[in-house]
Each structure stands twice: as C-alpha cells, then as structure tokens.
Amino acid sequence: xxxxxxxxxxxxxxxxxxxxxxxxxxxxxGLKEISREAEATLGSVYHFFPGGKQELAVEAVRHGDRExxxxxRTVFDRVDDPAAAIIVCARDxxxxxxxxxxxxxxxxxxxxLESAGRLPDIQRAAEEAFENWRGLVRDKLRRSGxxxxxAHDLAHTVINTLEGAEMSAQVSQSEAPLEIAGxxxxxxxxxxx
Amino acid sequence: xxxxxxxxxxxxxxxxxxxxxxxxxxxxxGLKEISREAEATLGSVYHFFPGGKQELAVEAVRHGDRExxxxxRTVFDRVDDPAAAIIVCARDxxxxxxxxxxxxxxxxxxxxLESAGRLPDIQRAAEEAFENWRGLVRDKLRRSGxxxxxAHDLAHTVINTLEGAEMSAQVSQSEAPLEIAGxxxxxxxxxxx
DNA sequence: CATGCGATAGAACGAGCGCTCTATTCACTA
DNA sequence: TAGTGAATAGAGCGCTCGTTCTATCGCATG
Numbered sequence: 053x054x055x056x057x058x059x060x061x062x063x064x065x066x067x068x069x070x071x072x073x074x075x076x077x078x079x080x081x082g083l084k085e086i087s088r089e090a091e092a093t094l095g096s097v098y099h100f101f102p103g104g105k106q107e108l109a110v111e112a113v114r115h116g117d118r119e120x121x122x123x124x125r126t127v128f129d130r131v132d133d134p135a136a137a138i139i140v141c142a143r144d145x146x147x148x149x150x151x152x153x154x155x156x157x158x159x160x161x162x163x164x165l166e167s168a169g170r171l172p173d174i175q176r177a178a179e180e181a182f183e184n185w186r187g188l189v190r191d192k193l194r195r196s197g198x199x200x201x202x203a204h205d206l207a208h209t210v211i212n213t214l215e216g217a218e219m220s221a222q223v224s225q226s227e228a229p230l231e232i233a234g235x236x237x238x239x240x241x242x243x244x245x
Numbered sequence: 246x247x248x249x250x251x252x253x254x255x256x257x258x259x260x261x262x263x264x265x266x267x268x269x270x271x272x273x274x275g276l277k278e279i280s281r282e283a284e285a286t287l288g289s290v291y292h293f294f295p296g297g298k299q300e301l302a303v304e305a306v307r308h309g310d311r312e313x314x315x316x317x318r319t320v321f322d323r324v325d326d327p328a329a330a331i332i333v334c335a336r337d338x339x340x341x342x343x344x345x346x347x348x349x350x351x352x353x354x355x356x357x358l359e360s361a362g363r364l365p366d367i368q369r370a371a372e373e374a375f376e377n378w379r380g381l382v383r384d385k386l387r388r389s390g391x392x393x394x395x396a397h398d399l400a401h402t403v404i405n406t407l408e409g410a411e412m413s414a415q416v417s418q419s420e421a422p423l424e425i426a427g428x429x430x431x432x433x434x435x436x437x438x
Numbered sequence: 439c440a441t442g443c444g445a446t447a448g449a450a451c452g453a454g455c456g457c458t459c460t461a462t463t464c465a466c467t468a
Numbered sequence: 469t470a471g472t473g474a475a476t477a478g479a480g481c482g483c484t485c486g487t488t489c490t491a492t493c494g495c496a497t498g
Contacts, residue, residue, distance in 0.1 A: 059261065061445080061446085074251075075362070075363075076272070076354045076359060076363060077270055077271075077272055077358065077359040078270070078272070078273070079269070079270055079271070079272030079273035079359075080271070080272035080359060082484075082485065082486080083485080083487085084484085084485085084486090093444080093445095093446055093447050093448065094446095094447080094448070095448070095489095096324065096344055096445065096446055096447080097444060098487075098488085099444080100445090101444075102278075104486065104487070105486065105487090130319075131246075133441085133480060135388075137435070153362065154361065154362055155253055155362045156363070157358065161358060161412060162355075162358040162359060164268040164412070164416050164417070165270065165350065165354060165355040165358065166269060166272075166273060166355060166359070168347065168348070168350065168415050169347055169348045169415075170268075170269060171451055175416060175484095177412065178416050179416050179417050182413055182416060183294055183417075184256060205425045205428075205429070206429075206492090208413070208421065208422055208425045208426075209406065209425055209426055209429045211407055211408070211409075211413070211456050212303065212409035212410040212412070212413045212426060213402065213405060213406040213426075214404060214409070215409035215412060215413065216404075216405035216406055216407070216408035216409025216412070217402070217405040217409070218409070219354060219357070219358060219405070219408060219409070220375055220401070220404070220408070222268075222361050222362075223357050223358075223368060223371050223375060224372050224375065224376075225371050229401055229405055230248065232398045232401045232402055232404060233401075233402055233406075235397075236398070236402045236433055238324070239433065239436060240429055240433050240436075243432060243433075243436055254476085275454075275455065275456080276455080276456060276457080277454085277455085277456090285476085286475095286476055286477050286478065287456095287457085287476095287477080287478070288459095288475080288476055288477050288478070289475065289476055289477080291457075291458085292474080292475060292476075294476090297456065297457065298457090349474080367452065
C-alpha cells in the first residue's frame with residue numbers, strides 16, 4: 053500500500069485512532085480495530101505508544117486539535133472581517149459534516165466528554181485544544197480592533213456555539229444548526245463594534 | 246433500602262443508566278455496573294428492558310430529556326423575560342455542574358455523540374430531546390412577541406450554545422463558559438426586539 | 439558477513455462484555 | 469389452598485477487550 057510508506061506507521065496509527073474515536077468514541081474503539089484500520093499490527097501500536105489506549109487517545113485529541121487549528125488559520129488568513137470569517141467556518145464545518153455522511157463531527161468532543169473527570173490526561177489534552185482554538189479567535193478579534201475583554205468573551209462563545217451547533221447538526225443530520233449559528237455569531241460580534 | 250420500594254425497580258434502573266451514561270458514555274457503561282448501581286439484578290434488567298443495552302440507552306436519553314425539560318419549564322414559568330430566563334438557565338446548569346464535581350454534564354450529549362450514525366434508535370431519541378428543548382424556547386420567545394422565524398432560529402442557537410458551553414465548562418472545570426454564554430445569548434435575544 | 443536495534447508480527451492471558459437461560463420467590467386470584 | 473405469572477436471582481455462554489510476551493524481520497554499521 054502506497055500510503056503505508058509515505059506517511060509512516062506512527063502517523064497512520066494516530067490518524068486511524070482519531071477518526072475512529074471521532075466517530076464512535078473512546079470506549080467503543082478497540083486497539084485491534086485501530087491496528088486493522090491503520091494497517092499496522094498490535095505490536096507496532098504498543099511499540100510507538102507504550103502508554104496504551106490512553107496515550108493513543110491523547111495523541112488522537114491533539115491530532116484533532118491540529119486539524120481544527122489549521123481550518124481556523126486558513127479561514128482567518130483568507131477572510132479579513134472576523135464576523136464574515138466565522139460564517140465561513142460554520143459553513144466549512146457544515147459541508148464537511150454532511151460530506152462524511154454526518155459521521156465526522158468534532159474530533160475532540162466525543163472523547164472529551166467520555167473522559168471528563170475519569171481520564172485526566174485525555175481531559176487535559178481536550179482542554180488545551182479548546183484553549184488553543186479560543187486563542188486563535190481572540191487574536192483575530194484583537195487584530196480587528198476589539199477590546200481584550202470583549203474579544204476574550206466572544207472567543208468563548210464563538211467556539212462553544214460552533215461546538216454545540218456541530219453536535220446538533222450531527223444528531224439531527226441537518227445543516228440548519230450551523231448555518232444559523234454562523235449568522236447569530238456574526239450578529240453578536242457586530243453588536244460590539 | 247427505602248428507595249428500593251418507593252421508586253420501583255424499573256425507574257431505578259433507568260436513573261442509574263442515565264447517570265452512568267451521562268458520566269462515562271454508552272460504550273464504557275456495562276449492564277452489570279448498571280444493575281449494581283440500581284440495586285437490581287441482571288435478571289430484572291432484562292425483564293424490564295428485553296431490548297438490552299440499546300433499549301436501556303434510549304430510556305436513559307428520554308429520562309435526560311425530561312430532566313432538562315423540567316428545568317426549562319420551571320425557569321420559564323418563574324422568569325417572565327426570555328433573555329433573563331436564559332441567563333438563569335445558564336447559571337442553573339453551571340452550579341449543577343460544579344456541585345457534581347464537574348461530572349454530570351448534559352445527560353444526552355455524550356450518549357448522542359457516541360451513537361450518531363451507528364445506533365439509530367438512540368440517535369433518534371437524542372434528536373427528539375433537542376427538538377423538545379428548542380420547542381420550549383421557541384414558544385417562550387413567541388409568547389414574548391418575537392416573530393416565528395426569529396424565535397425558531399434563536400431557539401436553535403440558545404440550545405446549541407448552552408450545550409456547547411456546558412461541554413466546555415465540564416472539560417475546563419470552569420463556570421466561565423456558561424456565565425459568558427448566558428450574557429451573550431441575552432444580548433443576542435435583545436438585539437431582535 | 440556479523441552485530442545490533444528499531445520495527446513488525448501475532449499468539450496468549452485474565453478479565454469483563456452483552457446476553458441467555460433456568461430456578462426461585464412473591465403477591466394475588468380462582 | 470392451589471395455581472399463575474410477574475419479578476428476582478445469578479450462573480454460564482461465546483466473545484472481545486487491553487495488555488504482555490516472545491519471535492522474527494529489515495537494514496545500517498563494524
């Protein structure tokens with residue numbers, strides 16, 4: 053298989069873990085399923101991730117963090133106005149979700165909720181992801197002239213509303229929640245100008 | 246045990262399932278764990294829920310639906326202004342979450358995300374829960390004089406933002422996300438008057 | 439060619455899973 | 469009092485889980 057040697061076993065394992073846990077959560081994802089999906093053996097999995105399933109989940113969450121960070125950066129670079137940029141983000145999430153057959157929601161949320169209060173390492177990784185995303189939004193708003201306090205609070209609600217809307221969109225298999233969320237967030241941002 | 250005969254085995258099993266799945270998700274919750282927590286035997290569990298784990302999860306989600314519905318109804322009855330009512334809801338969620346040691350988040354979200362696209366019965370129950378909650382918010386707004394379209398869209402974002410903020414609050418173990426969400430949602434609602 | 443080591447390979451372990459099954463208890467009616 | 473069916477009880481089924489372990493492979497360096 054071509055991808056096997058171009059990407060590397062370790063990275064392939066992380067990607068498989070991320071996608072599987074994104075779709076079915078931490079508990080329902082088995083290590084043998086991961087090794088099968090990644091076209092690696094169980095030995096390789098434990099060779100690269102001696103911490104086992106938990107270490108694997110942490111890396112998967114960080115991978116999801118990087119993915120969404122990249123989406124935010126790309127949109128923020130291309131769209132100057134922050135309110136307009138958020139609408140684009142919402143639409144990107146919406147189409148991505150629909151194109152996956154409503155299977156691939158936020159790669160962090162599912163695992164985060166399952167691990168909250170029980171698996172500290174995974175929870176911390178998820179917390180860092182949300183922090184990073186909020187930081188990107190806050191900086192974008194700051195660069196557009198918003199006050200520090202306003203930008204800080206708006207960043208919270210932008211990320212949280214997108215998260216909630218994506219979850220809702222996935223469960224109801226509809227693009228409406230994210231479309232509405234984009235419009236409302238833009239209106240909220242504009243109300244602080 | 247007093248509660249054993251006052252509540253009834255069936256209801257006790259549903260409550261145990263709901264709380265366990267709320268905290269650790271569908272996959273990580275075992276039937277023996279449920280029967281232990283509910284002070285019932287495995288035989289009783291299958292007697293009342295012959296559909297097994299999936300039927301149990303559906304009932305647990307519906308139980309969570311009723312819980313949040315009751316919270317919304319109570320607050321909406323007591324607080325006339327819809328924007329003020331949403332702030333109260335956000336604070337109630339926040340204190341409830343903190344008082345549980347950041348363990349008891351939304352009783353529907355975790356199970357819903359795990360089952361999306363894989364376990365249709367559970368997904369449908371979760372979808373109905375969100376629909377019910379949106380309906381309550383929409384009616385509240387309608388009764389306060391908002392247009393049908395505006396109320397419909399606002400109901401989406403109110404529920405989704407509260408959901409996202411509660412998830413964020415749980416993961417970061419902080420009351421800030423829900424406090425900010427309440428303020429922003431009130432501002433958004435007021436902007437349509 | 440020989441040595442060493444990261445990487446691959448998968449058998450095997452104990453534990454726990456969802457679920458089935460039979461046996462027993464209990465309250466109530468014929 | 470005998471009979472009936474709901475409810476309780478838990479042993480045991482086949483299976484998969486996360487993890488451990490030993491054996492082998494590929495390949496760079498001596």
